[in-house]
Amino acid sequence: MEPEVLFLKYAFPCAFIIKQRAEISDFEHQILEDAAINNKVLERKFLEKIFFRAFERIEKLAKELNKDKWDYEVIKEYFTDRHNSIIDEGMYSYAKAPESLKNLCKVHKAEIIQIKDDSLIVKYNKEKLRPVIKSLVKNVKIGDFVTIHYGYAVEKL
């Protein structure tokens, strides 16, 4: 998987909020959704502009690791590790955020327990259930593990 595709799959679940803030249009949101679902590589500049908040932190991580910010491993480590630590440590405005919000923002490893039309019901943190949209992951079945972010299954593990 290209780093642009990996980045977008993890970042896209937050795009509806960027749309609610009117920082992107419906049309731009559709471009992001189509690319996230169909594994299309979008321009790096376009992604960096829309998700500038994430890139500030990815650049910092890349410097620490002495790698490029678009290095696949940097993107992966950001979303599966650093991003959750930032939330847990209450950095930025997360200090004032309620638990339920922080829980949605975090990336979790989850097990698929049911498939219902276009959604999956997944179990994470041992006992919590959440419905997530299936469109970003292909060929999944009950018992598979995926990562989840907000209302989406992001990546099959």
Add this chain to the structure above:
Amino acid sequence: MCLAIPGKIIEIKNDIALIDYGSEKRQAKIIIGDFKINDYVIVQGKIIIEKVPEEQVQGWLNLLKNGT
């Protein structure tokens, strides 16, 4: 920060809830979970993904008001 806007359930018919966001109302599907009128929820892709616990609603709304 990924701050989604919670909406309040004002009607439930079968597995479809009508959700009030103040400026507009939208429908969303209940896939799993127990929901009742006046619950605050987060919707994505037309499904309800999470209920905001009652004691956290005010904190969430304050955060929205003060920006991030």
